[in-house]
Amino acid sequence: MIENHLKAEFTRRMQNESLMRIEACLDHMTEDNIWYAPNKNVNSVGNIVLHLCGNIRQYIISTFTSQEDNRKRSLEFSQHKSHNKEELKQKISETILESAEIVSGLNLLSFKKEFEVQGFKELGVNIIVHVIEHTSYHTGQITTICKWLEDVDTKYYAGLDLDKTS
Numbered sequence: 001m002i003e004n005h006l007k008a009e010f011t012r013r014m015q016n017e018s019l020m021r022i023e024a025c026l027d028h029m030t031e032d033n034i035w036y037a038p039n040k041n042v043n044s045v046g047n048i049v050l051h052l053c054g055n056i057r058q059y060i061i062s063t064f065t066s067q068e069d070n071r072k073r074s075l076e077f078s079q080h081k082s083h084n085k086e087e088l089k090q091k092i093s094e095t096i097l098e099s100a101e102i103v104s105g106l107n108l109l110s111f112k113k114e115f116e117v118q119g120f121k122e123l124g125v126n127i128i129v130h131v132i133e134h135t136s137y138h139t140g141q142i143t144t145i146c147k148w149l150e151d152v153d154t155k156y157y158a159g160l161d162l163d164k165t166s
Helices: 002-028 045-065 073-078 085-104 108-112 124-150
Strands: 114-117 120-123
Touching (some): 002 108, 002 124
8 A cells, every 4th residue: 555655665765864964964964063054044964853853843753743842943043052963863763763653554545634733724735745845854954054154975875786777
């Protein structure tokens, strides 16, 4: 069934791609560079991680479990050095793992049901797609910042031949 494929894809994209990449970048980065932002219009990696935790918690955890949504989105961007590297890794890991567990337990009705989240009315399936896309987008930002500040090859595809055509 399509919902089983979507559940598996959520776990793959969130845990095996985004989480792995975010953790790898945090491991490469110094504590100071995690919180570095070149100007007020660019978010630090630390703030992006906090933002992802807030977004995933609001869209997946609160929405699909009917938990109270107490997100304070502006705080995700205003905090500076509020968490160290290990705390950020733990926070994003726990959030993504919890969201994957929730998505894996959803039934077909949850995918078709309309929910209100962050002022928007969205079908469950749209919420899941949004979170995958949103997390992937910010994971790319984290990767770019990490490579720029730390001058590292993240080796996401180490050992794979990406020139294969079939």
